[in-house]
Amino acid sequence: MDAAYQTFDAAKAVAFPLSLSLLVLYPVGLFAWTAIEGHAAARVQTKAKVVDRSRAADATEGEPAEKAHKEGRQQGARSRSALLARGLAVALACLAVGVSSGVALVSGGAPGGGRAGLAGRRQTMPLAPTADISLWHDVSLHVNSWLDEDTGLFHYVNEIPLGTLDKHEVQPGEPYNRIVEDPVGSARLRAFGRPVPFNYGCFPQTYRDPEEIDELHGAPGDDDPLDVLDVSGHSVGVGAVVECRILGAVCLVDEGEADWKVFVVNTKPGPLSHARSVEDVEQVVPGRIQEMLGWMEDFKHSTGKDTATLHYKVHGAEWAAALVERDHASWRRLVAEANANGTARGHWIRPAGPAETHWSKQFAKLLSARVPKVAGVVNRTASQGVFVA
Numbered sequence: 001m002d003a004a005y006q007t008f009d010a011a012k013a014v015a016f017p018l019s020l021s022l023l024v025l026y027p028v029g030l031f032a033w034t035a036i037e038g039h040a041a042a043r044v045q046t047k048a049k050v051v052d053r054s055r056a057a058d059a060t061e062g063e064p065a066e067k068a069h070k071e072g073r074q075q076g077a078r079s080r081s082a083l084l085a086r087g088l089a090v091a092l093a094c095l096a097v098g099v100s101s102g103v104a105l106v107s108g109g110a111p112g113g114g115r116a117g118l119a120g121r122r123q124t125m126p127l128a129p130t131a132d133i134s135l136w137h138d139v140s141l142h143v144n145s146w147l148d149e150d151t152g153l154f155h156y157v158n159e160i161p162l163g164t165l166d167k168h169e170v171q172p173g174e175p176y177n178r179i180v181e182d183p184v185g186s187a188r189l190r191a192f193g194r195p196v197p198f199n200y201g202c203f204p205q206t207y208r209d210p211e212e213i214d215e216l217h218g219a220p221g222d223d224d225p226l227d228v229l230d231v232s233g234h235s236v237g238v239g240a241v242v243e244c245r246i247l248g249a250v251c252l253v254d255e256g257e258a259d260w261k262v263f264v265v266n267t268k269p270g271p272l273s274h275a276r277s278v279e280d281v282e283q284v285v286p287g288r289i290q291e292m293l294g295w296m297e298d299f300k301h302s303t304g305k306d307t308a309t310l311h312y313k314v315h316g317a318e319w320a321a322a323l324v325e326r327d328h329a330s331w332r333r334l335v336a337e338a339n340a341n342g343t344a345r346g347h348w349i350r351p352a353g354p355a356e357t358h359w360s361k362q363f364a365k366l367l368s369a370r371v372p373k374v375a376g377v378v379n380r381t382a383s384q385g386v387f388v389a
Contacts (some may be wrong), residue, residue, distance in 0.1 A: 041185035136177040139204035160200040162235040201229035204326035214258035222257040249320035254308040
């Protein structure tokens with residue numbers, strides 16, 4: 001469903017400028033046509049008046065032809081002015097409709113949604129009017145087309161905006177995995193004193209399984225969703241769901257666990273939005289990757305007690321995408337392990353009760369946030385315990 005809405009927004013981003021251009025060109029063409037028609041009509045009417053006045057002058061033998069010609073021209077000018085006034089009024093009305101429609105489309109969207117401008121496509125998923133949505137489990141990892149085809153893009157959930165000194169995290173063990181501030185982490189960031197130079201988040205529907213040993217560094221997973229470092233230069237908010245492209249990955253071995261960090265770029269238009277590798281990033285913004293790695297290294301060792309090791313080798317986009325897919329498979333296995341109380345390995349997966357009822361309700365909530373008119377039908381279906389695939 002989310003992929004269908006993303007495709008709709010992308011199509012709207014193309015169709016709206018085209019339709020608005022047509023609406024703007026239409027009154028211009030109408031005005032020009034009215035001017036031409038008015039001028040032609042005025043000329044015909046002037047000639048007719050001159051002929052009639054001339055004939056009348058011959059009949060009376062007293063009225064000069066010049067006076068008749070002058071009156072004919074005045075009458076034609078009045079007719080032409082009337083036609084031009086009507087054409088201009090219609091043109092302005094069409095232009096006003098076009099502008100108002102454009103404003104409505106640009107500012108439209110689900111209430112509370114995070115839709116970007118038309119040129120930027122939709123960047124964040126409009127959340128349902130309820131907090132009972134898990135940004136870890138209910139947000140899709142992949143960005144698919146309306147035909148459910150893979151686009152090669154991914155979603156990430158932002159936790160720490162670029163330029164801030166507050167640490168927020170998705171809580172795997174809390175109900176609905178809400179994002180909350182980590183006071184200890186925030187205090188450490190403030191003591192460090194250097195704002196985070198990138199958007200920091202995690203991939204939804206991924207899991208770094210501690211029971212799986214990393215093939216490169218011989219360390220287990222860190223029992224959390226897979227981390228994301230966004231190289232883009234614009235900040236996004238806490239909890240924003242961002243469409244991105246994978247560029248590469250580095251490994252931080254922290255407390256004996258393989259805590260991989262995946263470099264991504266926000267697809268929102270910008271200097272780096274078309275980058276497909278860390279090499280592309282370096283060509284546009286030299287030193288950007290080193291800046292991010294240097295900040296992580298300095299922060300991890302800022303207290304003098306941290307023994308974390310940052311491996312500076314950056315693996316390519318293809319390798320990083322394979323890592324994401326492996327952690328996505330680990331997440332599917334974790335979800336399948338959820339017991340009757342809705343947890344697995346101490347992580348909140350869903351409310352206690354039948355899994356089918358929960359997932360059908362979650363689908364209904366997400367859909368009702370986007371298509372309110374059908375919310376009643378979907379909610380009735382969910383309340384009857386019918387699983388909606």
